[in-house]
Amino acid sequence: MKNVPLVFALSMAASLSACASADSGAVNSGSGSTASARAALLAADGSSRGDATVTEMADGLHVAVRATGVSPGVHAVHVHMTGTCTPPDFNSAGGHWNPTGRQHGRDNPAGMHMGDMPNMTAAADGTGTMEYVIPGGTLRSGAHPLLDADGAAVVIHAQADDNKSDPAGNAGGRIACGILSAG
Known part of the structure; x- marks a missing residue:
């Protein structure tokens, strides 16, 4: 007992x-979180313009951008295919991340790039936020990982993306860039 x-x-x-x-x-x-990457967004003069976080989840890559010090109004925000941000024009970041060989923009019948995202509106104080899910995107695994051998960057453009013009939506110059690094 x-x-x-x-x-x-x-x-x-x-x-x-x-x-x-x-x-x-x-x-x-x-x-569902498996990995994440972060980027400090910088202007051509090296001053801070915010940050970006990309988190891999079961449904794709969750991108969150927080901008500071940008002009009030609507700005395109894209994920670019190369992880370099050489001032003054940040052309070193290459084109939009496009591993599937599509055209640009959600309104383009032949689109869209995986790096195409919604526009961000900056308030009068120069701050703005944007959140978006890149369906099916991965950071390091699969057929087309974002963080491949040459990395990736997040870029804020001077103007809004028209969501259809190839290759970049007539979004104007690149005013901020951040290299994504795994964290």
Whole structure:
């Protein structure tokens, strides 16, 4: 009879341990987060223009951009295919990330690039935010990872993207650029 409480206690502990493992596994797999990358967005003179975060989730890459010190109004924001940001024009970042060989813009019947994202509106104080999910995108795995051998960058443009003109939506010059690095 003395062994019954001990056996009961051991089986309860094993059950609770199994539940804890299952619960913590569900929390981890429920978040879907596998990796992330960050970029400090800089102007041509090296001053801060905000930051960008890209997080890989089950449904694709979640991009969050926070801009500061940009002119009020609407600005295109794109993921570019090369992880270099050489001032003054940031052309070193290359074109939009386009591993599937599409045309530019969500309104283009032959589009869109994976790096095409919605426009961001900056307030009178020069701040703006933009969040977007790149469906099916991955950071380091799969057929077309964003962070390949030459990396990637996030770029803010001077003007709005018209969402159809190839190759860049008539978005104007590149006013801020940030190199994405895994974090």
